[in-house]
Amino acid sequence: MRIFETHAHYDDEWFDEDRDELINKMCANGISPIVNIGCSMENSRHIIEMIKTYDFIYGTVGVHPSDIRNLTETDMEELKQMSVDDKILAIGEIGLDYHYDDVDKEKQKYWFIRQLYVAKDVDLPVVIHSRDAAKDTLDIIKSEHANATGGVIHCFSYGKELAREYLNMGYYIGVGGVVTFKNANKLKEVVEYSPLESIVLETDSPYLAPEPFRGKRNCSLYLTHIAEQIAKIKQVPVEKVYDTTYKNAEMLYRI
Ligand code: NI
Numbered sequence: 001m002r003i004f005e006t007h008a009h010y011d012d013e014w015f016d017e018d019r020d021e022l023i024n025k026m027c028a029n030g031i032s033p034i035v036n037i038g039c040s041m042e043n044s045r046h047i048i049e050m051i052k053t054y055d056f057i058y059g060t061v062g063v064h065p066s067d068i069r070n071l072t073e074t075d076m077e078e079l080k081q082m083s084v085d086d087k088i089l090a091i092g093e094i095g096l097d098y099h100y101d102d103v104d105k106e107k108q109k110y111w112f113i114r115q116l117y118v119a120k121d122v123d124l125p126v127v128i129h130s131r132d133a134a135k136d137t138l139d140i141i142k143s144e145h146a147n148a149t150g151g152v153i154h155c156f157s158y159g160k161e162l163a164r165e166y167l168n169m170g171y172y173i174g175v176g177g178v179v180t181f182k183n184a185n186k187l188k189e190v191v192e193y194s195p196l197e198s199i200v201l202e203t204d205s206p207y208l209a210p211e212p213f214r215g216k217r218n219c220s221l222y223l224t225h226i227a228e229q230i231a232k233i234k235q236v237p238v239e240k241v242y243d244t245t246y247k248n249a250e251m252l253y254r255i
Contacts, residue, residue: 003227004249005034005220007093007127007154007174008056011046014217015193031220032056035253037093037127037154039064041075044082047107051087057252060090061128062118065097068111083122089253091119092127093154096140097201099132113140119147119149125252126151128171134158138165146172152204152252153173155204163190167198172252174202177210178217180229191233200252201226201245213244 009025025036033056038044046060051059061082063071082088094115095109126149129192130137141147147169155164155175163173173194178184191199201223202208209218210225224238227245231238 001030001032002246003223004201004246005031005223006152006178006200006249007037007044008034008205008254009039009207010034010036010205011043011050012206013231014042023057024045026220029221031052031223033058033255034220035060035089035249038062039093040067040080041071044079044124045073048082048085048088049188051085052178058087058089058255060092061088062090062092062094062115062127063111064093064129065095065108065112066100068108071111071114072115076114079115079118080122083118083124088124089118089255090127090151090247091115091122091149092151093129094126095129096133096137097129097131098136102254105136109140112137113144116140116144116146116149119146119151121206123149125149125254128153129155131155131157134162138162141169150252152200155208156187158190160189160193163194167194169215172200173249175199175230176202176204176226177214177222179233180210180225181214182211183208188233193229196230196234196236196241196244199230199245199249200249201230201241 038061047059072199156173203216227241
């Protein structure tokens with residue numbers, strides 16, 4: 001069994017105590033590769049170091065919508081330079097987050113579009129974060145023809161209609177711990193509706209731990225709980241979920 005972890009944040013301080021030990025446990029348990037996702041300039045730089053330390057860890061660089069306040073054009077140049085590394089697989093996570101009201105929406109849109117251009121310039125797919133911003137995210141991806149780069153809608157939180165739009169553009173749907181929650185009917189419907197060939201597994205560790213670990217620190221070992229839930233919804237053996245999502249992730253990240 002091998003499992004492809006498409007989205008985690010092992011640079012998070014929540015892992016400071018036992019990072020090394022935990023990461024080595026992943027590989028021993030068949031969880032490899034792991035893609036560590038960028039969300040600020042600072043942590044993107046950190047990821048460049050991380051991918052040198054662990055051979056089965058890959059990375060992405062990019063700035064999350066909640067961290068865009070002080071971005072500059074110099075930062076965009078730096079993102080481009082960092083993305084030259086062979087182990088940097090995508091630009092992200094980038095997008096829109098209207099859940100909290102603390103970052104100006106127009107500014108979010110500006111830097112989302114700007115980073116989509118970085119992805120086009122360096123010919124890498126994108127990892128999209130979109131929360132409570134369904135319409136604006138879709139409008140921008142369509143108007144900027146971001147389907148050309150390809151990518152994943154990480155932690156997909158919208159309904160079937162939106163899933164259909166993204167699937168039609170060739171995007172992957174990132175499914176994580178939320179699918180195991182009792183109240184996650186909307187996501188379960190999306191999983192039922194989407195072809196298994198369009199789904200990738202992710203944890204978003206240390207956040208969003210699946211049942212029965214909900215609320216605790218998440219880690220990629222729990223991907224088995226997510227895969228089992230998907231297998232149940234799609235009525236296929238769990239091995240098929242591991243296998244298909246692994247191939248999907250290779251396609252998504254082009255490795
Ligand atoms: Ni994330």
